[in-house]
Amino acid sequence: MTEKLSDTARTTMIEPLLRDGWSLVEGRDAISKEFKFSDFADALGWMVRAGVWAEKWNHHPEWSNVYNKVSVTLTTHDVDGLSTLDAKLARKMDILAG
Numbered sequence: 001m002t003e004k005l006s007d008t009a010r011t012t013m014i015e016p017l018l019r020d021g022w023s024l025v026e027g028r029d030a031i032s033k034e035f036k037f038s039d040f041a042d043a044l045g046w047m048v049r050a051g052v053w054a055e056k057w058n059h060h061p062e063w064s065n066v067y068n069k070v071s072v073t074l075t076t077h078d079v080d081g082l083s084t085l086d087a088k089l090a091r092k093m094d095i096l097a098g
């Protein structure tokens with residue numbers, strides 16, 4: 001059963017992401033980041049690759065795309081807050097973005 005991140009887990013799992021360009025979302029237990037790519041095709045390709053992992057892990061982002069930018073918000077709806085799945089998907093997204 002997915003659970004909300006404990007305080008210690010936030011320190012170990014979320015703080016490193018904040019150092020890598022992720023931000024806490026005001027008023028929500030969520031993290032967000034804007035990814036910028038060279039063009040639309042690159043942004044779309046990244047969304048497909050990230051989407052494959054989201055589907056594999058059954059954990060889906062809230063995201064929007066404008067040309068070469070993708071704004072992503074991650075939170076776990078089932079627990080109404082951040083869980084390990086959000087940290088895992090965030091890290092994967094960073095890796096895929098290169």
Ligand SMILES: C[C@H](O)[C@H](O)[C@H]1CNC2=NC(N)=NC(=O)C2=N1
Nearest residue numbers: 058059060061075076077078079
């Ligand atoms: C029914 C389905 O398995 C659930 O709704 C999954 C799907 N993807 C999900 N994605 C996210 N971000 N949070 C969830 O709680 C979640 N739950």
